Amino acid sequence: MGLEDEIREIEEEIAETPYNKATEEHIGRLKAKLSKMKDELAEKESGGGGGGGYDVPKHGDATVALVGFPSVGKSTLLNALTNAESEVASYEFTTLEVVPGMLKHRKVDIQLLDVPGLIEGASGGRGRGREVMSVLRSADLLLFLVDVFEPEGYAKLRGELHSNGIRMDSSPPDVRIRKRDRGGIDVRTTDDVSLSDGMVENTLREHGIVNAVAVVREDVTVEQLSDAILDNRVYIDSMVAVNKVDLADGSVLERTRETLAEEGVDSAVGVSAEEELGLSTLKNRIFDELDLVRVYLRPQGGEPDYEEPVVLREGATVGDVTEKIHRDIGGSFRYAKLWGDSAKHDGQQVGEDHEFADEDVVTVLTT
Ligand SMILES: Nc1nc2c(ncn2[C@@H]2O[C@H](COP(=O)(O)OP(=O)(O)O)[C@@H](O)[C@H]2O)c(=O)[nH]1
Ligand SMILES: [Mg+2]
Numbered sequence: 001m002g003l004e005d006e007i008r009e010i011e012e013e014i015a016e017t018p019y020n021k022a023t024e025e026h027i028g029r030l031k032a033k034l035s036k037m038k039d040e041l042a043e044k045e046s047g048g049g050g051g052g053g054y055d056v057p058k059h060g061d062a063t064v065a066l067v068g069f070p071s072v073g074k075s076t077l078l079n080a081l082t083n084a085e086s087e088v089a090s091y092e093f094t095t096l097e098v099v100p101g102m103l104k105h106r107k108v109d110i111q112l113l114d115v116p117g118l119i120e121g122a123s124g125g126r127g128r129g130r131e132v133m134s135v136l137r138s139a140d141l142l143l144f145l146v147d148v149f150e151p152e153g154y155a156k157l158r159g160e161l162h163s164n165g166i167r168m169d170s171s172p173p174d175v176r177i178r179k180r181d182r183g184g185i186d187v188r189t190t191d192d193v194s195l196s197d198g199m200v201e202n203t204l205r206e207h208g209i210v211n212a213v214a215v216v217r218e219d220v221t222v223e224q225l226s227d228a229i230l231d232n233r234v235y236i237d238s239m240v241a242v243n244k245v246d247l248a249d250g251s252v253l254e255r256t257r258e259t260l261a262e263e264g265v266d267s268a269v270g271v272s273a274e275e276e277l278g279l280s281t282l283k284n285r286i287f288d289e290l291d292l293v294r295v296y297l298r299p300q301g302g303e304p305d306y307e308e309p310v311v312l313r314e315g316a317t318v319g320d321v322t323e324k325i326h327r328d329i330g331g332s333f334r335y336a337k338l339w340g341d342s343a344k345h346d347g348q349q350v351g352e353d354h355e356f357a358d359e360d361v362v363t364v365l366t367t
Contacts, residue, residue, distance in 0.1 A: 003041050010034045028199035031222040032206035039230060042163050060102055060109035061311035062290050065136050067115065067161070068145035069153050073243040075099070077145060077273035078114045081283065098135055105283045108292060108311050113139065133164045141289055142168065142238040146268070148248040151259035154240065158263070167227065168238045174218035175228035177204070180211045189216045195225065204229060239289045240265050241282055246272035295321055296361045298339075304361045312356070319352035322364055331366030338362050 001009075014030050017023050066074045082101025099114040115135050136142060142161070146154045158168065185204055187197040193216050200214055203222055207229045216225070227233045242256055253270070260268050269285050271278035293316055294309035312320055318336045338348045340360030356362075 003037060007034065007037050007041065010037070024196070025198055025202065028195070028222055029202045029206065032203040032226060035223050035226040036206055038163060039165070039226075042165070058111075059100065060111035062108065062140045062292065063111045063113060063138065064141045064143050064286060064290070065113045065115055065139035066143050066145055067136065067157055067238075068243075069147070069150075069157070070116070072145045072147045072150075072153070073273045074114045074116070074145055077241075077243065077271070078112055080273050080276050080279060082112055103283065103286075106287055107294060107307070107309050108287065108290075110286065110290070112143075133161075133166070136161065137164075137166060137234045137236075139236060141286065142166075142236055143286065144238060144240045146240060146242050146256075146260070148242050148244045148252060148256050148270075151242070151256040154260060154265070155263050165230075165233045167233050167235045170235060172233070172235050173220045173224040173228050174216075175220060175225060176215045176217075177209070177229055178213045178215075179209060180213065182211055184211060185209070186213045187216070188214070190218070192219045193217075194219055195222065200225065237289055237291075239285060240268040241278075242268050242270045243273055245270040246275045246277060293356045293358045293360070295356050296359070297321075297325065298337075298361050298363045300363050300365065304339075309359075316356055317352060318350055318354045318356070318362065318364070321356075321362060322352065325364070334365045334367055336362050336364050 010030050010033060014027060014034070017027055017030075019027060066078065068074050078099060078101045082103045097116065099116075101112045101114070103110045103112055113135060115132055144154055144157060161168065185201045187200045189195070189197065189200070195216070199222070200216060203225050204210075204212060204214060207226065209229065220228070240260065242260075245253065248256070257268075260266075269278060269282045271282050273279075291314040293312050293314055295312065295316075296304040296306055296309050298304040310321055310324055312324075318338075319333075322333050322336075333352055336350050336352075336354070338350050338354065338360060339346050339362075341357035342355060342360050343350075
């Protein structure tokens with residue numbers, strides 16, 4: 001029996017088994033087994049490896065990958081959003097051509113990647129699954145592009161990415177597994193965890209771990225627990241744009257809206273790549289979803305450089321900026337002077353731990 005058949009059998013068994021206290025452990029074990037087998041399948045079909053191998057050069061301040069089936073309008077959108085003059089040469093992969101474009105928006109250089117060839121079953125090694133997935137895994141944000149007439153494509157795409165270890169719009173579960181040489185499995189959980197200790201233990205065993213301390217500090221599902229054990233998942237935010245709205249009437253739009261809402265999407269951006277409609281809304285949404293902070297450097301005694309901010313992820317500190325500009329400033333950090341939303345007053349003196357707000361101005365003083 002092939003792996004696919006085994007997976008189907010287990011799925012059926014789970015569906016047919018009523019869930020109660022008596023069957024809970026058994027179902028937990030089945031689910032652990034299932035997630036492990038699905039992982040093996042994805043690995044096998046994609047030719048091994050959890051991604052990696054095909055490094056996309058990092059350009060710009062952040063990278064957004066366009067995800068969509070053929071003909072939804074990815075190329076058209078890339079051309080409409082990015083400056084053709086600034087287009088870098090395509091990255092050549094063994095069999096995959098990723099077309100990059102640079103979008104400068106609100107002073108941030110956002111690299112958009114048009115990743116062609118994402119077809120249903122791409123994860124299954126048909127097409128160029130492994131390369132596609134490794135490009136997607138390296139992105140800071142996934143922009144799903146959905147054809148207004150085929151909103152069902154969205155769930156399929158997400159399914160493909162999910163089975164390749166890409167976890168969208170969630171954080172890594174708060175689970176720590178420390179393997180050890182002996183002592184069996186020691187499970188520690190916080191009060192809000194609903195999985196039983198036995199279930200956690202079984203899941204670890206399903207993954208071949210027999211000696212470990214497992215600390216679960218969040219109410220995770222069996223799948224999330226498996227994710228934590230496997231440790232080869234990537235966690236990426238995503239957003240949705242619906243393309244070709246120029247062709248759709250009200251009832252089509254309404255159906256699309258409903259289909260997406262069923263998938264938990266209530267804020268897709270409607271665009272027409274061809275007619276260039278909705279693009280500024282889309283750019284702003286991309287910018288917002290990236291959760292960036294822009295920091296303007298001000299040389300001591302000089303004026304801030306408002307043209308070229310240092311771009312960092314939300315939550316970045318003064319220390320992150322000094323790290324980034326270290327080569328330019330030299331010396332070691334003494335303190336920083338700060339202006340902007342995160343400053344208590346103009347020119348506030350702060351240390352390396354201080355967290356920036358967007359559009360802060362900073363002067364770094366070194367020895
Ligand atoms: N009417 C309309 N056609 C579009 C739009 N965007 C793309 N198209 C057309 O759809 C076809 C596929 O677009 P393309 O960008 O090549 O799709 P890709 O395969 O996802 O890169 C082309 O004929 C485009 O001209 C749109 O917003 N409206
Ligand atoms: Mg294309």
